[in-house]
Amino acid sequence: MLAVVAGNLRTAGRAAALLDSAAREDSVYVAPLALGLHAEIALARADSVAAESLLVAALATSVTHAPGRYRWLLAQRYAATNHAELARRMTHTLTMPSQLHRPDDAFYYAPALKLEAELLDRQGRTDEAAAAYETFLALRAGADASLQGEVAVVRARLAQIRPD
Amino acid sequence: MQPASLDASPGPIHITAVTRFGCGFLLAATLVAAADGLGAQCADGTPPPCRRPAPAGSRRPAAAVIDSATALVAPLSPVGADTALRRLAATFAAVIAENLTVGDVRARVADDLVPLRVDQRPQYAARVRAGAVIDGTLLKIGTSVRAALRLRDAKTAEELARVTVEGSPDSLLTLADRASAVLLAAWWRRQPGPYDRGGIVTPSLPALRYYITAMASWRRGSDDWRKLLDSAVRADPEFLAAWAWLALPATTNVAASMFGDLMPQLIAIMGGIDPDSARRALPRIVGRVSPTARQEVFRLPSLDLIATISAGAFPIPTPVEPDPYRAWDLAQPSVDHRYVVAVAARHATLAGFPDTAADRAARAALALDADCVPAWRLLFAELLDRGDSAAVRALWARRPKLDSTEVADLEQANVIRFAAPAWIAADTSGERVMTAVFLSGRWNRFHVMHAGFPAVRRAAQEQLPASMHQRFTTMMGLMQHLPALVALGFRDSARALVSNAAAALAPGAGPVGTGDQVSALAAWVPPDSALLPTIDSAAFEAIVTSNASLQRRSQGIFGGNVSGGALGLHRRLWIGGC
Numbered sequence: 001m002l003a004v005v006a007g008n009l010r011t012a013g014r015a016a017a018l019l020d021s022a023a024r025e026d027s028v029y030v031a032p033l034a035l036g037l038h039a040e041i042a043l044a045r046a047d048s049v050a051a052e053s054l055l056v057a058a059l060a061t062s063v064t065h066a067p068g069r070y071r072w073l074l075a076q077r078y079a080a081t082n083h084a085e086l087a088r089r090m091t092h093t094l095t096m097p098s099q100l101h102r103p104d105d106a107f108y109y110a111p112a113l114k115l116e117a118e119l120l121d122r123q124g125r126t127d128e129a130a131a132a133y134e135t136f137l138a139l140r141a142g143a144d145a146s147l148q149g150e151v152a153v154v155r156a157r158l159a160q161i162r163p164d
Numbered sequence: 165m166q167p168a169s170l171d172a173s174p175g176p177i178h179i180t181a182v183t184r185f186g187c188g189f190l191l192a193a194t195l196v197a198a199a200d201g202l203g204a205q206c207a208d209g210t211p212p213p214c215r216r217p218a219p220a221g222s223r224r225p226a227a228a229v230i231d232s233a234t235a236l237v238a239p240l241s242p243v244g245a246d247t248a249l250r251r252l253a254a255t256f257a258a259v260i261a262e263n264l265t266v267g268d269v270r271a272r273v274a275d276d277l278v279p280l281r282v283d284q285r286p287q288y289a290a291r292v293r294a295g296a297v298i299d300g301t302l303l304k305i306g307t308s309v310r311a312a313l314r315l316r317d318a319k320t321a322e323e324l325a326r327v328t329v330e331g332s333p334d335s336l337l338t339l340a341d342r343a344s345a346v347l348l349a350a351w352w353r354r355q356p357g358p359y360d361r362g363g364i365v366t367p368s369l370p371a372l373r374y375y376i377t378a379m380a381s382w383r384r385g386s387d388d389w390r391k392l393l394d395s396a397v398r399a400d401p402e403f404l405a406a407w408a409w410l411a412l413p414a415t416t417n418v419a420a421s422m423f424g425d426l427m428p429q430l431i432a433i434m435g436g437i438d439p440d441s442a443r444r445a446l447p448r449i450v451g452r453v454s455p456t457a458r459q460e461v462f463r464l465p466s467l468d469l470i471a472t473i474s475a476g477a478f479p480i481p482t483p484v485e486p487d488p489y490r491a492w493d494l495a496q497p498s499v500d501h502r503y504v505v506a507v508a509a510r511h512a513t514l515a516g517f518p519d520t521a522a523d524r525a526a527r528a529a530l531a532l533d534a535d536c537v538p539a540w541r542l543l544f545a546e547l548l549d550r551g552d553s554a555a556v557r558a559l560w561a562r563r564p565k566l567d568s569t570e571v572a573d574l575e576q577a578n579v580i581r582f583a584a585p586a587w588i589a590a591d592t593s594g595e596r597v598m599t600a601v602f603l604s605g606r607w608n609r610f611h612v613m614h615a616g617f618p619a620v621r622r623a624a625q626e627q628l629p630a631s632m633h634q635r636f637t638t639m640m641g642l643m644q645h646l647p648a649l650v651a652l653g654f655r656d657s658a659r660a661l662v663s664n665a666a667a668a669l670a671p672g673a674g675p676v677g678t679g680d681q682v683s684a685l686a687a688w689v690p691p692d693s694a695l696l697p698t699i700d701s702a703a704f705e706a707i708v709t710s711n712a713s714l715q716r717r718s719q720g721i722f723g724g725n726v727s728g729g730a731l732g733l734h735r736r737l738w739i740g741g742c
């Protein structure tokens with residue numbers, strides 16, 4: 001994944017081959033990661049359809065062993081392709097309190113919360129959207145200065161939909 | 165809901181509406197027919213049989229095309245000369261024909277069959293290209309009527325189903341529905357296609373019709389199949405095949421499309437819970453997939469249900485690494501049923517549909533078997549997630565026999581779920597705080613994670629040898645503190661933590677496999693968070709080259725000692741069977 005982010009798709013491809021090989025021996029832990037890495041590579045190649053299919057396959061292989069990152073990427077895909085309700089449900093799997101969360105789900109909690117709020121807002125579910133915005137604001141109240149612009153935007157939107 | 169429409173013109177009675185349970189009219193027709201000779205008349209004042217125009221917007225033509233999915237229904241042969249009985253027999257056949265018109269199967273009354281001998285009727289049906297013929301007798305016994313019907317294949321005259329129902333003439337519709345449920349299940353099962361349709365068992369005609377409609381809907385790609393299945397299980401809460409479908413994770417439906425007609429076939433088997441059907445069908449399917457794909461297919465969580473449902477009727481490939489939490493004890497079908505229902509509800513929750521059905525079903529499973537540990541775990545997790553401390557305490561008092569490690573895990577989970585952040589921060593007993601930090605991630609309490617981490621570091625420093633505590637706190641930092649920092653938006657702190665961890669885990673930093681540790685770092689840190697200035701391209705190569713055992717590495721990350729107890733809890737809560 002790091003290689004993908006760095007644009008080094010050759011190395012990513014080699015790692016994917018390794019993962020494919022390992023997935024034959026361990027279909028519980030490795031198979032979702034292998035599918036996910038292929039999805040990341042597909043995303044890097046702008047093949048979003050293949051990426052979406054691979055992400056779905058990774059989640060279907062094991063909901064609990066697939067990183068939350070895949071649900072986040074899929075939520076973004078759904079949101080970008082006007083599947084607002086699907087996207088909202090996918091974000092909700094990251095924002096709902098649950099025993100099923102893995103620690104790394106937390107990496108995507110804040111952006112998922114914000115996206116969920118925006119999707120609810122878009123769907124006209126104002127009260128729920130406001131609650132999600134408020135949760136986001138409470139979470140990010142003390143965030144670094146570089147993130148306060150985003151916080152201000154959310155605060156402004158919340159003031160619009162809930163003036164009181 | 166569209167009413168049924170009967171064309172009472174001379175010749176066969178044609179069922180012209182798809183939707184069942186335009187029963188009002190049929191009931192009226194039945195009663196009028198039964199009371200014939202007593203001067204009864206239809207609502208429009210005409211003598212029976214009653215005529216009703218096709219409803220506006222009916223999507224069916226006046227007379228449906230006959231094809232191999234059509235069963236011709238002969239008016240039942242009345243035994244005796246009673247005119248009312250003859251009327252009842254005709255009406256009974258009309259109701260049967262309507263009941264059997266759903267999804268991709270249909271039936272129609274064919275008066276042309278009446279003059280034919282019983283053994284000639286299948287030939288006639290085959291000649292007009294119908295797939296089957298239904299006929300039978302109606303007999304009056306005292307104050308009751310008894311209807312005996314059979315369904316025969318048109319080409320082979322093979323008897324596919326036989327059913328006898330008996331009751332008051334006043335309950336003719338109920339009798340017809342009971343007979344229809346048997347005939348419809350047999351006729352639908354007979355339809356060709358890539359789907360195994362065995363094992364569909366329900367005494368409820370509405371449930372069966374909803375189920376068949378849902379199957380047709382699913383194949384069309386419509387989204388209403390879940391709602392239809394919801395209706396099916398409302399009509400028959402014991403309809404296991406419908407529950408098994410509902411247990412599909414939302415994503416599996418999408419994944420299914422990737423496998424072409426293979427996956428629907430697999431899933432249809434899952435819907436068909438009959439072990440014999442599964443045993444016959446599965447080898448054909450397995451033979452069509454590559455070894456790798458086969459293994460992946462069998463790891464689909466939903467397909468674990470095949471194992472549940474088929475009760476060991478066929479061998480499931482043994483994972484290289486057997487997981488004890490995936491073991492199913494299939495000795496108690498009724499408990500398994502409840503467990504499948506609970507899993508279905510759990511998946512629904514995961515898909516974003518809050519539903520209390522999971523805990524209801526888990527309670528039902530426990531009522532049937534107080535020692536059903538997976539159901540108990542599931543209920544525990546549900547109540548914990550919901551924050552119902554009183555219910556959790558009550559459930560804890562009734563816990564089944566658990567191993568001591570799990571008892572400790574669950575006790576900690578219980579304490580942590582309901583403990584105040586201030587209490588956690590003040591407690592420096594190490595293990596408890598570490599667990600608090602870990603489990604806070606489950607409930608999105610990132611402030612607690614953040615607040616608890618200094619105590620974890622302090623406890624590690626006090627309790628671990630110097631050679632260990634740095635690595636331990638580094639890994640704990642990556643595993644627990646980093647996600648909290650990222651969630652809270654403390655990017656600068658997060659970046660510093662990663663840089664320090666990369667330095668601490670660099671080759672030569674410690675005796676434990678450094679390649680694996682670097683890999684762990686690489687696998688853990690989110691690549692899109694701009695936290696990785698210390699990983700260069702040479703490190704990528706090192707990661708790939710040194711990673712001789714991804715399996716061991718993944719175990720090191722996810723199942724190792726860093727926080728194995730709570731991770732084990734996580735796994736046990738999720739995976740298991742009664």
